[in-house]
Amino acid sequence: MKKEFVVIGLGRFGGSIVSELIELGANVMAIDITPSKVDEYADIATQAVVADTTDESALLSLGIRNFQHVIVAIGENIQASILTTLILKEIGVPKLTVKAQNEYHKKLLEKLGADHIVRPERDMGIRVANNVLSNNILDY
Numbered sequence: 001m002k003k004e005f006v007v008i009g010l011g012r013f014g015g016s017i018v019s020e021l022i023e024l025g026a027n028v029m030a031i032d033i034t035p036s037k038v039d040e041y042a043d044i045a046t047q048a049v050v051a052d053t054t055d056e057s058a059l060l061s062l063g064i065r066n067f068q069h070v071i072v073a074i075g076e077n078i079q080a081s082i083l084t085t086l087i088l089k090e091i092g093v094p095k096l097t098v099k100a101q102n103e104y105h106k107k108l109l110e111k112l113g114a115d116h117i118v119r120p121e122r123d124m125g126i127r128v129a130n131n132v133l134s135n136n137i138l139d140y
């Protein structure tokens, strides 16, 4: 059976997760509040949907509780990220990966029970620095 994911927020980060998961053979429901973002992924994702994920009823009507793993890639709008995470935890999504914008955002997400928190620019910076030091420039 194919693995199934939901990706919320189709900026550069969320969008690249959608494309890579599809490339790797997974099923992906891609969600964004902005219709033009959703249009971009209509032919890439298994399903692309316009929705405000701070609206619990919208999430429930999309059947989000049936997915094992949801990735919240909303960054700039910290309030939307936090509310979305809170609702997904309340719904009982088994696994949540969430993008944090800064250290305070990260701490809040931890308190809400996010399973995995990423800070893409910072994490990538650390990785590049380590690879540069070990001269492993081919493996960023």
Ligand code: ATP
Pocket (backbone or CB within 6 Å): 008, 009, 010, 011, 012, 013, 014, 031, 032, 033, 034, 037, 051, 052, 053, 054, 073, 074, 075, 076, 077, 080
């Ligand atoms: P990136 O750095 O990954 O390119 P970005 O800076 O372009 O991200 P962000 O502000 O991090 O954009 O948000 C990512 C996406 O999340 C945007 O496309 C935005 O429309 C979407 N988004 C914001 N609020 C909501 C919401 N309440 N429901 C669904 N999607 C949302």
